[in-house]
Amino acid sequence: MPPSKSAPAPAPAPTPSPPPAPARAPREAWQRAVRWETGLALVVLIIIGFGLHESSQFLTSSNLFNAGVSNGEIAIMALPMTLIIVSGEIDLSVASTLGMSSALLGVLWQHRWPMLAIFAVVLIAGAAAGLLNGLLITRLGLPSLAVTIGTLALYRGIALILLGSNTVSDFPPGYTSIGVNPVPHLGVPYSIAIFVVLGVIFGIVLHGTPVGRSIFAMGNNAETALFSGIRVKRIKTGLFVTSGVIAAMAGGLWTFRLSTAVQNNGIGAELNVVAIVLLAGVSIFGGRGSVPGVVLAVIAFSLLQNALLLSNFNQEAYGIVVGALLLVSVFVPNAGVLTRQARAALRVRAADRADAHGSGL
Numbered sequence: 001m002p003p004s005k006s007a008p009a010p011a012p013a014p015t016p017s018p019p020p021a022p023a024r025a026p027r028e029a030w031q032r033a034v035r036w037e038t039g040l041a042l043v044v045l046i047i048i049g050f051g052l053h054e055s056s057q058f059l060t061s062s063n064l065f066n067a068g069v070s071n072g073e074i075a076i077m078a079l080p081m082t083l084i085i086v087s088g089e090i091d092l093s094v095a096s097t098l099g100m101s102s103a104l105l106g107v108l109w110q111h112r113w114p115m116l117a118i119f120a121v122v123l124i125a126g127a128a129a130g131l132l133n134g135l136l137i138t139r140l141g142l143p144s145l146a147v148t149i150g151t152l153a154l155y156r157g158i159a160l161i162l163l164g165s166n167t168v169s170d171f172p173p174g175y176t177s178i179g180v181n182p183v184p185h186l187g188v189p190y191s192i193a194i195f196v197v198l199g200v201i202f203g204i205v206l207h208g209t210p211v212g213r214s215i216f217a218m219g220n221n222a223e224t225a226l227f228s229g230i231r232v233k234r235i236k237t238g239l240f241v242t243s244g245v246i247a248a249m250a251g252g253l254w255t256f257r258l259s260t261a262v263q264n265n266g267i268g269a270e271l272n273v274v275a276i277v278l279l280a281g282v283s284i285f286g287g288r289g290s291v292p293g294v295v296l297a298v299i300a301f302s303l304l305q306n307a308l309l310l311s312n313f314n315q316e317a318y319g320i321v322v323g324a325l326l327l328v329s330v331f332v333p334n335a336g337v338l339t340r341q342a343r344a345a346l347r348v349r350a351a352d353r354a355d356a357h358g359s360g361l
Contacts, residue, residue: 036281040296047300051307058310065182065189067306069257072191073098073250074269075298078276079195079202080243082294085277086206087236088219088286089137089144094247095269096155097129101251103159106168106261115175122248129155130244134237152270159263168261179257191253195298198246203291211235219286275322276301278329301325 051058077094084091101122108118129151136147183193206212217225218232226232255261280297282289308318 037290037293037296040280040293040300044296044300044303047303047307051303051310054307055310058307061187063306063310065187067302068192069180069189071272071298071302071305072189072195073254073257073266074272074276075195075302076191076198076250076253077243077247077269077273078280078294078298079198079291080239080246081273081277082280082282082289082291083202083206083215084144084236084239084243085282085284086219086286086289087215087239088222089236089239090148090274090284091130091133091144091240091243092148092270092274093129093133093151093155094243094250094273095266096152096159097126097244097247098251098254098266098269099263100129100155100159100162101126101248102255102261102265103163103263105252105255106166107162109171109261110168115172119252122252123245126244126246126248126251127241128244129247130241131237133244134240137240138233138236156263156267159265163261163263165263169259171256171259171261176256176259179253179259191250191257194249194253199291199295206291215239216287219283219288271322271326272301275325275329279325281329284330 048059057063077098081091081094104125105118105122108121109115113121133144133148133151136142137144178190181190182188183190186193206215214225214230214232214235217228217230218235222232251265254265258265276297277289277294278284279301280289280293282293304321305318308321
């Protein structure tokens with residue numbers, strides 16, 4: 001028999017060609033180039049142009065110093081607020097904690113306590129106020145918005161009980177000068193110097209540590225973060241305690257800047273704090289934000305407030321500006337999400353109508 005011929009070897013499968021480069025890469029690069037921080041930097045330049053148009057004194061060192069002094073405490077309180085909102089919560093009691101701390105400082109000074117002991121007690125009181133917020137939110141599962149609205153009234157009431165209608169203004173000049181004199185050899189207000197130091201610390205924590213990654217994870221999905229092993233309750237409680245301590249520190253700075261301890265110090269300042277944080281691009285829904293954005297937002301907010309002060313703008317209507325900033329800061333960063341949700345709702349409604357029409361036939 002002739003030898004059997006072996007079957008020909010199968011032809012090798014053609015090598016698949018590499019997939020084409022995604023068409024969205026240029027769009028992503030463009031989006032990175034026009035990040036929120038870039039837009040904020042442009043806003044700062046526009047505000048500077050507006051301020052120079054209104055007054056030639058706008059960029060003088062004395063005017064910029066005054067702008068920093070006026071907003072130093074607000075800027076300091078915006079840092080822990082940033083981390084809290086990124087984590088998916090909010091703290092509206094910061095200004096009331098400031099006022100309570102100011103009243104406590106005044107009462108203790110009236111009783112001639114040593115100032116260092118007063119500082120310690122004020123910071124402990126701020127930590128206790130933040131701890132109460134944190135425990136009510138994390139242990140009882142209450143919404144942070146409702147809790148901190150309640151403690152906003154509670155802490156302001158405590159300030160009223162502590163100081164009543166009294167005013168304390170006989171603080172030592174060595175302390176009251178902290179609020180109005182620059183840091184030696186730097187030329188910046190003490191509150192701004194503290195903001196810069198705290199900004200570096202908070203920036204490293206949020207953007208360069210596991211705690212910061214946990215905060216972002218909690219803001220994106222707290223339940224998933226919990227099942228991933230993140231100690232959600234402990235971290236959130238720590239954030240509220242930190243916020244209380246920083247607000248108490250801001251209360252001391254506010255008191256020394258005005259040389260006055262009074263129960264309504266800082267009233268309404270929580271809106272300015274929230275406006276700065278949202279202007280920085282921090283999502284009100286959590287999971288997104290940056291400390292550099294907060295720094296730019298502080299600069300923009302302070303310069304805008306100062307430019308309006310130098311103009312003929314009605315200062316009694318300044319609340320309109322803050323309200324507009326809040327609305328813009330909430331809507332613009334979330335415009336894409338809101339648009340997708342609206343489109344999805346319209347598709348669902350159209351499908352429901354089509355099903356109803358089909359069943360009617």
